[in-house]
Amino acid sequence: MTARVLVVDDVPPNVKLLEAKLNSEYFDVQTAYNGPEALELISREHPDIILLDVMMPGMNGFEVCRRIKSNPATVHIPVVMVTALDQPSDRIAGLEAGADDFLTKPVQDFALFARVKSLIRLKYMLDELRNREATTTNMGWDESAANDYNKEAPNDAKILIVDEQEHIADRIARVLDVVGDVTLMIGGEDVADRAREKNYDLIIVSLTMRDTDGLRVCSRIRSFDETRNIPILVMVSEGTDKQLLRALDMGVNDYVVRPVDKNEFLVRVKTQLKRKRYADKLWENFHTSMHLATTDAVTGLYNRHYLTNHLDTQLAAAMRYDKILSLMMMDIDHFKNVNDTYGHAAGDKVLKAFSMIIAKNIRGIDLAARYGGEEFVVMMPDTPMDWARSIAERLRKQVEQHPFDVGLDAGPINITVSIGVAASTDQAMPAELLEYADKAMYSAKSTGRNKVIVAEEPVLEGSSS
């Protein structure tokens, strides 16, 4: 794993030491010797992780951290506080300033690499989600997630504790009462299986159980789709570095060493819950924007952009597997009259009802899209021309017989549709196929409307027969 690490410390030998260690593991290291210099470099370079000294003249590490975490552009960059004082109060002050973790001087190689790697993994995941979100920021969902990171930890979280020592688990549960509901599981190798579909926000696993291999529990939690992204916090005893390293390698998010300091534990739990909620929010925004980007708002069918993208891949697949793909191009007859006579609200009602008829008449593998104003396209994979024609004919009849209620006292109105059908050939390109269907639809229009016309087999120029 390679990444850009920023080391910030006012004492040059400290910087050199960390730089050398990180360089030996092929990290790309940048350095700064005070707070303002660090902030300037961060806003310019956007490092993947920041190792930040606490005690610095002028602006101390807590203040630098607060500024990083209050800027939407840098809030997701992990910050590790590096402190000479191994004081729980210092650690808590750091976490409250928004730090993601700590290291204590002199920095142990093992702890350094474990923390850095685990936080970089998290950063990459958030980067990916942020990139997806950035592609749709112009559609208006930018601020929500970025600001969420700094909100208070939730008080309605669902937390699972896995520990054989019930009285200890009970004590932990009481500490965590303020953040939500806590469930206890007394070990067992099937813990991960039982945790599926429970939607936990955090799973806390003891690695000091006698009868259950805590590491195995963690690895199984990471292996199921439903639980893969749930944060895991492990509890370990002093001097079990090797076990802890394995845990962090398999993607455990954080750890506490027993005996657990109550306040530190609570702050670490809150940090995990906040991150989880931030990632959930990014996912949710991504799905919403995906939906909005591919769907027509009036009818709920796919939009033209989505159809043309899929037509490319489906047509290529049809050729590869020697199947026929058919297209229906539909246009509602005299739709302009509906809008002009009854208004656009009535027009939208017709479009919706018309879309419902389409949706009810096509198969799961078919794809229906609103292609333009009153134009619709249905793509039908693995469908020869004859089938496509009869599906089109059935649709045409249903539209003709359907009473379209547009809210008039005089009752529903009648609508008809003209449909052109085209089927793929060995050579057909997506644009050509759409064009054939379109031409067929226009000949349905010009020969009286309310009918289905099948595109003629295209004659290749220059071919002799």
Ligand SMILES: [Mg+2]
């Ligand atoms: Mg210092």
